[in-house]
Amino acid sequence: MTTVSDPRQASGEDILKTAQGLRWELGGDVHEQLVEAIYTDAALIADRAVTRPGEADRPDLDRTIDRLVTSRIWGFPIMLLLFTLIFWITISGANVPSRMLATLFMDTIYPILKNLAASIGMPWWLDGLLIDGMYLATAWVISVMLPPMAIFFPLFTLLEDLGYLPRVTFNLDNLFRKAGAHGKQSLSMMMGFGCNAAGVIATRIIDSPRERFIAIITNNFAVCNGRWPTLILVASLFIGGLVPAYLAGLLSALAVVAVALLGVLLTFVVSWALSRTWLKGEVSTFSLELPPYRPPRILQTIYTSIIDRTLFVLWRAVVFALPAGAAIWLGANIYIGGVSIAEHLVNFLNPLGILIGLNGVILVAYLVAIPANEIVIPTVLMLTVLTTGLTGVGEGAGVMFELDSQSQTKALLLAGGWTLLTGINLMLFSLMHNPCSTTIYTIYKETGSRKWTVVSALLPLAMGFVVTFFVAQVWRLLGGAG
Amino acid sequence: MSSDPQSSATPACETCPVHHATNLSKLGVDMEDWDFVVALAGNPNTGKSTVFNALTGLRQHTGNWPGKTVTRAEGGFEYGDHRYKLVDLPGTYSLLATSLDEEVARDFILFGQPDVTVVVVDATRLERNLNLALQVLEITDRVVICLNLIDEARRHNLQVDERRLARDLGVPVVPTAARYGEGLPELLQAISEVATGRTVCQPHRIQSGPPALKQALSQLVAQIEAVYPALPNARWVALRLLAGDRRIAEAVSKGELGDLSRGDSEQVRQTDLSAEVAS
Secondary structure, rough: OOOOOHHHHHHHHHHHHHHHHHHHOOOOHHHHHHHHHHHHHHHHHHHEEEOOOOOOOOOOOHHHHHHHHOOOOOHHHHHHHHHHHHHHHHHHHHHHHHHHHHHHHHHHHHHHHHHHHHHOOOOOOHHHHHHHHHHHHHHHHHHHHHHHHHHHHHHHHHHHOOHHHHHHHHHHHHHHHHOOOOOOHHHHHHHHHOOHHHHHHHHHHHHHHOHHHHHHHHHHHHHOOOOOHHHHHHHHHHHHHHHHHHHHHHHHHHHHHHHHHHHHHHHHHHHHHHHHHHOOOOOOOOOOOOOOEEEEOOHHHHHHHHHHHHHHHHHHHHEEEEEHHHHHHHHHHHHEEEEEHHHHHHHHHHHHHHHHHHHHHHHHHHHHOOHHHHHHHHHHHHHHHHHHHHOOOOOOOOOOOOOOOHHHHHHHHHHOOOOOOHHHHHHHHHHHHOHHHHHHHHHHHHHOOOHHHHHHHHHHHHHHHHHHHHHHHHHHOOOOOO | OOOOOOOOOOOOHHHHHHHHHHHOOEEOOOOOOOOOOEEEOOOOOHHHHHHHHHHHOOOOOOOOOOOOOOOOOOEEEEEEEEEEEEEOOOOOOOOOOOOOOHHHHHHHHHOOOOEEEEEEEEEHHHHHHHHHHHHHHHOOEEEEEEEHHHHHHHHHEEEEOOHHHHHOOOOOEEEOEEEHOOOOHHHHHHHHHHHHHOOOOOOOOOOOOOOOHHHHHHHHHHHHHHHOOOOOOOHHHHHHHOOHHHHHHHHHOOOOHHOOOOHHHHHHHHHHHHHHHHH
């Protein structure tokens, strides 16, 4: 006890003493009595204020839809169908605008900038750093990412606005509880599909610290904004390429959905494992409210999802692409012992990369992309040009180039030694690797624990190495190229 | 109370207070100095964020699912001659503080001492939403009930008598359909009237409960009021002490409670806000 100098403090203690005494007299159920009193009053007041001339508190249509989308038999197929549809629209719709943007940035603006730089006598290194490094990296990020995001986010937001996401939660709740995790984890996972940092913050709705840690650690398995474009692009190049053109879009969409589902599966498996090892304990119960279906306001949804998500993510990618573009260009143009720094690094990581069915370029790209996963693909392309020494596509070391169609991108990657295995493993690795630095920082802020931050960062990375390693071994055992 | 919603062009409209709504300018987050702090509380998924966006002109993402807002969002608006800071609290079913989001909401209403607390209630689920509203009314007198989703209530063939509700709760009740901007001028009007003290609320206090509890309550309230005469919510503090709320007991023993009486509230508000932002 503190020394009593403040008279208020003394009387404060008196009050507590009285309260304690009264608590003894009343017995232990004051809380329940209070809650009951509140409920009684609320019921009374509500009853007086509300009249229902007809019956039916919810239209029958709502109930019928609910019965269908949360049914044991149809719930999951409908979920898959809806998500596949969204990805299919995204993948098939993004190709054309992507090409138009690339043409604009690379064929039209790039030469103008180059000529301008030459006409004012800009030194070659400054011109290289600014235009070949920073400008092209940014242009790439925009043309690769903007179209899919501008299609995907409004569609996803519409689903959210309709009230479908809580139904998904309802469907998944049982599985989460079987995995020893909190049912609300499906809500934080849903947020994670937008942004893992937001998903980690969303775990605040989970009361028990044990279940909250599980939700935080596994949030990374929800594929985030920064990773969708990588998955979508790689799927359309390598998976879509396996079948005739008219099926390519559908198959690519299924591949993306498969990876996302694998992420959900991993969420369950890892939650299950954690709740039986490090984070043992009881499962809490909660009640989930299924909100009514609301007619989405389409224009407003498009507006907010473009502002909130598309431009936000794009801006983040651009902010990180500018310095990354500069760094890559510098790495490609500063030589040590006749070989550029970037090449040293790529060569150093290449054996490890090959072992797990990837390559040195991809691993370097993931190092560069720790601040933002969005720049993985642009970095991969820049570094591939550099290491393959291709002529005709690039203008020099570390220079981004014009790729006005997906087939050219694919041709470049094939020249860099990519195979179907590389594509598949890149998608897997994209699902399982350390979260971006923003998310790691958020995890640290939310948990206040270095230990759990490190676990959250390294556990998925270790899993990524193990899984891609095994896939590569099996692939090669079965005689696949790569 | 809810003002006359008819704003057709009659000369009387020029003098009607609701007409000031046209003066409303939206300030976004630019809140250098504000006259009043307004907190926005409510159950999850009642459209709090929609009301927040409609009032502040911000476009915070709203979603049709519970638990969208976990942290507090802040914005501001100007109405009449005053500038208001609006704080969107996490949606909760109660203020009995069992989880982090409930604690954020409870602490803000109790320690942040907003000038007005707007409780957004779902007109289609009035009974359950009133549980929270009644708890807020125990903590603070200055409450406006925003009876939201009135459009959905109509769709479901429900009639809510907002005058009866206002009489029973003792605070202004404004029916709104925030998604379509319906009722917002009236809501602003009610907020400003409570903030400036033109409307004095006489909030409903919880009446039910066993006699022994009531007796214990009045004994404890008397003692608390003797020590802290200016405390606006002695009854609620007493209730929480009887229920064994540790956080409140701590506030009492540290003398923090004394700072809650209105005179010092400005200082508490500042320190508490910065503490929460830092956390």
